[in-house]
Every structure is written in structure tokens, then in C-alpha cells.
Amino acid sequence: MRSPPATSAEEGxxxxxxxxxxxLDRLRELLGVFDENMQTIARELGLAFHIDGTVVTxxxxxxxTGGAVLxxxxxxxxxxxxxxxxxxxxxxSLAREGRAGDIGxxxxxxxxxxxxxxxxxxxxxxxxxxxxxxxANTVTFGVGPAGTGKTYLAVCLAVAAYxxxxxxxxxxxxxxxxxxxxLGFLPGDLQTKVDxxxxxxxxxxxxMFGMETYARLMEKGVIEVAxxxxxxxxxxxxAFVILDEAQNATREQMKMFLTRLGDxxxxxxxxxxxxxxLPEGKTxxxxxxxxxxxxxxxxxxxxxxxxxxVRHPLVMRIVRAYEREEQRKRRTDKK
Numbered sequence: 001m002r003s004p005p006a007t008s009a010e011e012g013x014x015x016x017x018x019x020x021x022x023x024l025d026r027l028r029e030l031l032g033v034f035d036e037n038m039q040t041i042a043r044e045l046g047l048a049f050h051i052d053g054t055v056v057t058x059x060x061x062x063x064x065t066g067g068a069v070l071x072x073x074x075x076x077x078x079x080x081x082x083x084x085x086x087x088x089x090x091x092x093s094l095a096r097e098g099r100a101g102d103i104g105x106x107x108x109x110x111x112x113x114x115x116x117x118x119x120x121x122x123x124x125x126x127x128x129x130x131x132x133x134x135x136a137n138t139v140t141f142g143v144g145p146a147g148t149g150k151t152y153l154a155v156c157l158a159v160a161a162y163x164x165x166x167x168x169x170x171x172x173x174x175x176x177x178x179x180x181x182x183l184g185f186l187p188g189d190l191q192t193k194v195d196x197x198x199x200x201x202x203x204x205x206x207x208m209f210g211m212e213t214y215a216r217l218m219e220k221g222v223i224e225v226a227x228x229x230x231x232x233x234x235x236x237x238x239a240f241v242i243l244d245e246a247q248n249a250t251r252e253q254m255k256m257f258l259t260r261l262g263d264x265x266x267x268x269x270x271x272x273x274x275x276x277x278l279p280e281g282k283t284x285x286x287x288x289x290x291x292x293x294x295x296x297x298x299x300x301x302x303x304x305x306x307x308x309x310v311r312h313p314l315v316m317r318i319v320r321a322y323e324r325e326e327q328r329k330r331r332t333d334k335k
Contacts, residue, residue, distance in 0.1 A: 030083070
């Protein structure tokens with residue numbers, strides 16, 4: 001609960017905001033270990049803070065923004081989620097845009113439940129838009145950097161659709177394109193060779209179904225994980241189909257895949273256009289398809305950014321560094 005802001009020109013303080021956490025237990029969760037959360041907020045916004053009972057007082061030019069951050073974090077705690085470095089920094093960035101209130105609504109929506117009973121929820125505005133697009137459209141493109149949850153959320157929605165009997169099977173596929181490595185030197189047949197490339201899909205499925213159910217459904221053919229080349233000539237009906245790492249599909253492969261769509265099916269296509277492993281001169285089928293189909297009815301296109309990265313906060317900084325380098329390269333190429 002927030003009290004009205006105060007100002008004190010004599011002390012050089014332009015703003016003061018009081019936030020009541022409501023209870024000591026909630027205050028401890030809000031502050032973090034050794035007040036780590038508050039220290040981060042104070043450092044990022046240039047604020048001073050004081051704690052009296054369950055009330056946190058913020059002073060400084062951005063006291064109002066800091067108050068909005070604390071209120072959004074309290075709403076996160078109300079959803080049963082814990083505060084970590086990632087969602088703390090995200091709350092601060094939203095508050096700076098005057099959108100701090102968005103975070104509570106994002107985390108109230110349960111996308112799916114894992115085999116261990118843990119609810120899977122969106123953590124960013126971009127993720128929420130992505131999940132909403134998948135639910136609303138027959139075909140959805142999710143484009144963005146690593147760590148934004150594109151593949152994981154798509155798998156979660158696929159499992160939820162199967163459990164709700166909306167689809168009869170789940171089909172997961174990726175292009176068999178080497179990321180600087182040679183498949184030919186790996187032992188075994190093509191399926192065995194591409195299995196390492198499909199590992200993120202296996203991991204997500206096993207978390208959602210549990211090992212025993214996952215193995216049984218794989219054996220029955222309810223879950224199918226295969227290279228993109230295996231999709232040719234098929235009609236995929238009554239299935240939730242996910243094409244992962246689609247930036248490595250050619251234009252011809254993308255057209256082939258999208259035209260496999262059958263009755264009662266839903267398709268999700270994910271990829272990162274900054275990590276294309278196609279040979280020099282080959283246009284990414286994902287880039288072409290997004291530009292070509294973005295205005296077609298019943299097709300959703302969602303672009304995620306570094307702000308939607310939900311891995312370690314360092315991943316966000318790494319993504320930003322690479323994006324800055326890519327922008328410098330484009331500017332140099334234009335000269």
C-alpha cells in the first residue's frame with residue numbers, strides 16, 4: 001500500500017514514497033536476502049531507502065518509479081512466484097515506462113502444469129503476447145533471441161492442448177543443419193545423428209509429462225520428434241506441430257512445412273534470425289515467411305527481444321552486446 005508522495009526542497013529531496021508490505025513475512029520476501037532486492041532498486045534508480053516496521057520509505061528523484069517497482073513485486077509475490085534477479089530487473093524496466101502494473105497480470109495466467117505440479121507462467125509482456133497469439137491463431141511465428149522461452153512455452157502449450165484433448169498428437173521438428181559441426185562424423189543413422197539437436201525439445205517434454213508417460217507416448221507415436229526433412233509428403237492433422245530453430249530452414253523447406261497443415265492442427269514456428277547457420281547466400285525461410293505472411297488472417301507473428309530473456313540476467317547483457325555489434329556491422333556495410 002502506498003502513501004501519498006512527499007517533497008522536500010529544503011533537503012534537496014524531490015520525492016518520497018512509502019510502501020507498506022502488509023506483514024513482516026511479506027517484507028522479508030520483498031527485501032530479499034540481506035536486503036539484496038532493495039539494494040538493487042536503490043542502485044538502479046538512484047534512491048535511498050529506510051525501513052520502519054513493515055513500511056519501506058524511498059527517497060530520491062525516482063521515488064515514484066521505485067514505489068511502482070515495489071508494488072509490482074508485491075503483486076508478483078501474491079501470485080505465488082518468488083522474486084529473482086531477472087523479474088526484479090524486468091519490473092524496474094517496466095516501471096520506467098509507466099507499465100509496472102502489467103507484471104501482476106502476466107503471472108496470474110497459468111500456461112501449463114509440469115509433471116511435478118509446478119505451474120508454468122509467463123514472465124514478460126512479450127511472453128504473454130506470444131502465448132496469447134498461439135492460443136488465438138492456427139499458425140504462430142515466435143521470433144527472438146535465445147532464452148526468451150520460445151520453444152519451452154510452445155511445448156507447454158502443446159502438452160496442455162493434448163491433455164485437454166484438443167489434439168491427438170504432438171509433432172516436434174527441427175532442420176538438420178550443423179552449427180559449425182559435421183553430422184557425418186557422428187555415429188549412427190540420421191535420427192541418431194540429429195538427436196543432440198532435438199535435445200531441448202526432449203527435455204521440455206520430459207519435464208511436462210514425466211519420464212514414464214513421455215516414454216510411453218513416444219512408443220505409441222503420440223509424440224513424434226523428427227528432422228524437418230521427414231515432414232515432406234505428409235498431411236499433419238489433429239496435431240500440435242512445433243518447428244524449432246526455423247531460422248535454419250530454407251525458403252523451400254518452410255513452404256513445404258507450412259503446407260503440411262491439416263484439419264484440427266496448430267503450428268508454432270520458432271527461431272532466432274541472428275543465429276542462422278545456413279550456407280552463405282542462402283535466405284532464411286523464417287525471415288522470408290514472416291515478411292510474407294505477417295498480414296495473413298489466422299497467422300500470428302510475435303517478435304521477442306532481449307527484454308524477454310528469462311535465463312540468467314547475464315544472458316540479456318550478452319544478447320545486447322551481440323545486437324550492438326550487429327548494428328555496427330550493418331552501419332559499416334552501408335558506407
